Structure formats: structure tokens, C-alpha cells
Amino acid sequence: MLFTSCKKIIEIDTNNAEPQLVIEGVITNQIGDQVIKISKSVSYDDQSIFPAVSGATVSVSDSRGNNYNFTENAAGVYALRMRGIAGVTYTMKAVVEGKTYTAISKMPTAVRLDSIGVVVNTFFNNERKTIAAYVLDPAGEANYYHFNMYVNDLQSDRVYVNNDRLTNGNNLRLQLFYSKNDDDDEGLLTGDKVAVDMHCIDANIFNYWYALSQQSGRGPNQGTTPANPTSNISNGALGYFSAQTNQRLSIVVP
Template identity: 65%
Template sequence: MKRLFIYLLIATAGLTSCTKIIEIDTKNAEPQVVIEGKIVDRLVEQQILITKTVGYDEVGIYPKITGATVKVTDSRGNNYAFTEKSPGIYVNRMRGVYGVTYTMDVTAEGKNYQASSKMPNPVKLDSIGVVSNSFFGEERKTAAAFFVDPANQTNAYHFNLYVNGVFADRIFVENDRLTNGNNLRVQLFYEANDNDDGLKSGDTFSIEMEGIDSNIFNYWFALSQQDGRGPNQGTTPSNPTSNISNGALGYFSANTFQRMNATVK
């Protein structure tokens, strides 16, 4: 068991400052199952990843759960068995269909986990490009996705950004609560490091746009508030609400998928 000592400087009016020691128990919690699965509207090898959480002093080591039974059914009566391609990675080559609800059923280490997600109607990604912004008198180039949000329906989107082939470790998520039916320009602000000044001429970049259901939006939005770069940076860290039963962490998403590539001029 490890203990962390926090020294607090306590100052009260008319009294001399003093140091107080507070002892906090930081014993590692029991490992939890983490399931990350997607069904997309392309004929590809769909993937469900099953791992375990680790203690705070074991960051980066995520044990894979092998020997699980993984299947997906849909609201049309189809059944899909997922096989273990490599430790903790379960796959099935299939195509998801919008408007259909998919239900995942996982039995791992003697426990059963389930989740459902309905694939939204597709929204076309019209184009991607670069937007120039001025920050304190300096120009900054930012990748952006352009599309029209459909009116009279609720939509939510999750974006992935790659710059020069490297995944930008940021969470980009939007919904149309305030923009329903509008022409949208979603900027994906990105910094490779603290001294980065944005995209540069000659950089290549790719944007992936996923149409997601409301539960998955809530999951990604909660994570975005905890990554230290969102609008609410003071949010207390906690596990985002999962749509998976029986206490598993992670998510199961049936979503549309589009990808475009471009080069910064």
C-alpha cells in the first residue's frame, strides 16, 4: 500500500502560517473490465477490444482479456459471432446498416456484459479544409470539417484527426442542440506540443467523422471535459457513463463513418 502526503499551507487572520500533513490512502482499486467496440456502416473487420484497468502506478499496461465469448445481434434478427484475432481483440467482417439497433453480448471471466446502440442516419461530410485564425496578432491554421446538419432530427458527431499520419490525441465531439439544420464548420483545434503553432504548409491531415447516438455523445463529451483542454477544465476526474451493463467501463457504438484527406497549402 502506498501513501501520499500532501502539505497544506494554512493561514488564518492574525496567526502565523503553519504546515499540516494530511495522509491519503491511495491503494489501487480492483481491476475493472473495459470494453471498446464499434460497428460501422462499411464492410470491414469490425472490432471489439476487451481489457482491464490497472492501478495508478501501472499506467500504460492494460492486460488483455482472452477467451471471452463475444457476439452481436441486430434488430433485424441477424447474429454475428466475433472471434479472437489476437489477445483481447475480437473481430467479425460485416457491414453495419443505419437505422438498425445492434446489441453486444460479452461473457468474460465468468461475467456477462451487454450494450445496445442504434446507428443514426448518415450525414454527408461535404469537405475538409483549413481555416486561418488570428491569435494575438499571429495567424494559426486549423483543420475543419464542413457539412450540413439535417433539420428536424437530432444528430451528434465524433471526430478523429490525424496530422502527418499521427493521431491527434484529442477528443472532438459535437451535437446539434444549438445548430440543428445549419451549415456547419467544425474546427479541430490541435497542438502537437506546448510550443506548437498549428498546422503548417505542406502538412497532410485526415479527418474521420462518425455519426453517433446520444449515449455515445454523452460518453465522449464527459471524457472531453476531463482531458485538460476542454471548456470545463476544472471538472473533477471520474469515469464517464458507459452504455455497457454490469459495471464495465468503455462503450459500444453503432455509428456511420467517413474519412477525408487533405494537404495544407
């Protein structure tokens, strides 16, 4: 009986906030459908299925005097075929349920993603393969980078973001560490197909992604307390509106 133990189940009462509007919009320098998604946030203990918001009026104007009206082509998904231009400032306006939300983002100059490759790192005598992005950072200007990585067509959950505050004008090698979302994680394996998207973003969007990067993929007892990152959208909406340049390179892991 001395070694007998009992377990007490403790239920944590989480305070569920009222749903908030979430806007996720991107204008890129590539011709195609530019998309702005509108949804509502969900409670902490709900499944991550965010209700779409239909019936909004969504438009984008630019600093050259052009106006673009977006059409809802699926529930909560507003799109228009166009192409953004580097150096131009874009203003999004969304009228949702009688309230108006706006955001401004200037599309930066595209910085060249020169190549991607595989780097082998050794941790505790175990070798692990990592993708590296090689970027030709221009001197004399501030640059901000955000990456998405896809392994065998599945997007990595990690947030990859970088700036050139300490490396302005250098040739950069940025490692994009990857781990699978299961218990049999072996990282990247020979034959894996990897695609890397690089986005040149403005300072406000960098701050948004950087805040998320401090909370994602960092393991137990690491990172900051989860919180909503600062949005560049007015009137208390969550999310972001980004005018950005896009590039993609692919590789097969040797």
C-alpha cells in the same frame, strides 16, 4: 541565510482501485473487420498498458434477427467481417470470466461530411492554422457527431464531439483545434497531411465522448475533475459499444 529555502518532498498516497473490465466496441457502416476489444484497467500510477483479456465469448445481434459470432484474432481483440446498416439496432453480448456484459446502440442515418478546410485564427497577434469540418446537418432530427483527426498519420489526443441542439438544419463549420504533444508546439504547419474521420453516433455515445472532451486537451486549471464517463455497457464494465457511420476526408495544409 535569509534567502535560503528548503524543499520538502510530499508523497501523495493514491488509492488504487481493483482492475475493472474495459470493453471498446464499434460496428460501422463500412464493410470490413468490426472490432470489439476487451482489457482490464490499471492503477493510477501504473503505465497505460492495459492487460488484454482473452478467452471471452463475444457476439452481436441486430433488430432484424441476425446474429454474429466474433472470433479472437489477437489477445483481447475480437473481430468479424461484416457491415452495419443505418437505422438498425445492435446488441453486443460478451461473456467474460463467467460474467455477462451487454450493450445496445442504434446506428443513426449517415450525415454528409461535405468537406474539410483550413481556417487561420489569430491569438495575441500570432496566427494559428486550424482544421474545419463542414457538415450539412439535416433539419428535423437530432444528430450527434464524433471526430478523430490524424496529423501526419498520428492521431490527435483531443476529443472532438458536437451535436445540433442549437444548430439543427444548419450548414455547420466545426473547428478541430490541434496542438502537438511536445514543448515545441507550433500547431499545424504548411505541408502537414491531415485526415478527419466523422462518426455519426447515438445519444448515449455522444454523452460518453462529451464527458471525455471536458477532461482532455483543455490545459491547466481547466475542464472537470477526471472521472470515468458513463458507459452504455451493463454489469459495471467501463468503455462503450457504438454502432456508427464513418466517413473520412483528407487534406494537405497549404
